[in-house]
Amino acid sequence: MNGGGDTSQQRGGGAAASAPAISVQNVTVNYGTVRALENVTFSLAAGRVCGLIGMNGSGKSTLFKAITGMLRPDHGSVTINGGSPALARKAGVVGYVPQSEEVDWAFPISVRDVVMMGRYGHMGFSRRPKSADRAAVAEALERVELTDLADRQIGQLSGGQKKRAFVARGIAQGATILLLDEPFAGVDKRSEATITTLLRQLAADGATVLVSTHDLNALPKLADDAILLMRTVLLQSTPTEVLKPQNLARAFGLDVSRAGDDE
Numbered sequence: 001m002n003g004g005g006d007t008s009q010q011r012g013g014g015a016a017a018s019a020p021a022i023s024v025q026n027v028t029v030n031y032g033t034v035r036a037l038e039n040v041t042f043s044l045a046a047g048r049v050c051g052l053i054g055m056n057g058s059g060k061s062t063l064f065k066a067i068t069g070m071l072r073p074d075h076g077s078v079t080i081n082g083g084s085p086a087l088a089r090k091a092g093v094v095g096y097v098p099q100s101e102e103v104d105w106a107f108p109i110s111v112r113d114v115v116m117m118g119r120y121g122h123m124g125f126s127r128r129p130k131s132a133d134r135a136a137v138a139e140a141l142e143r144v145e146l147t148d149l150a151d152r153q154i155g156q157l158s159g160g161q162k163k164r165a166f167v168a169r170g171i172a173q174g175a176t177i178l179l180l181d182e183p184f185a186g187v188d189k190r191s192e193a194t195i196t197t198l199l200r201q202l203a204a205d206g207a208t209v210l211v212s213t214h215d216l217n218a219l220p221k222l223a224d225d226a227i228l229l230m231r232t233v234l235l236q237s238t239p240t241e242v243l244k245p246q247n248l249a250r251a252f253g254l255d256v257s258r259a260g261d262d263e
């Protein structure tokens with residue numbers, strides 16, 4: 001992944017280099033009469049990993065969909081490198097790793113084919129892979145340690161391997177914005193460590209990573225910043241600050257003495 005300091009100019013539609021990688025301003029999303037997000041505001045700089053923390057139903061998945069442009073907010077705006085999510089998506093800037101339940105694991109497609117999907121924007125209308133596409137896929141599979149499983153049907157992988165395959169898709173795509181929705185849910189320790197190390201490496205290369213997680217104990221090792229979400233942003237700060245019991249209690253309504261034990 002090539003994420004230099006002028007990435008926003010190269011791939012974000014000519015935006016100023018000083019523009020945040022992700023800017024969310026006063027975003028409100030309603031599902032009928034249910035308010036999923038209300039006046040959500042934050043920005044993320046390039047080259048950092050940010051953890052998104054909140055209980056189930058706090059709006060994390062909705063926020064990801066608003067950032068990717070999969071849904072349009074009822075109010076407010078989202079920009080990627082100073083431009084629209086649609087422009088960023090067309091340029092291949094954004095890579096999204098969804099929750100497992102959003103994927104049809106029975107679909108007859110190999111791990112290599114899943115990763116190759118990240119190259120579609122580089123192939124043109126024919127979608128015929130060239131040597132550069134195959135090389136990018138091979139490199140991405142190697143980085144997530146799935147080379148030996150490249151020809152296996154995607155549904156046959158373990159939970160952690162499936163997550164790594166979708167991270168590889170973003171790497172092959174050349175995405176400079178990576179959004180991961182609960183990538184550590186149901187994964188083994190090896191996959192968790194592999195994904196964490198890889199995300200840190202990608203951020204060091206200039207990528208911006210927003211990752212939702214319930215594993216609060218691992219947050220300081222994973223993230224540079226953290227956002228506490230409960231349909232609105234309660235706090236954006238360092239992981240150490242966000243993990244203070246009095247702050248977790250605002251979002252989780254838990255016994256603060258045990259807030260980090262199981263989440």
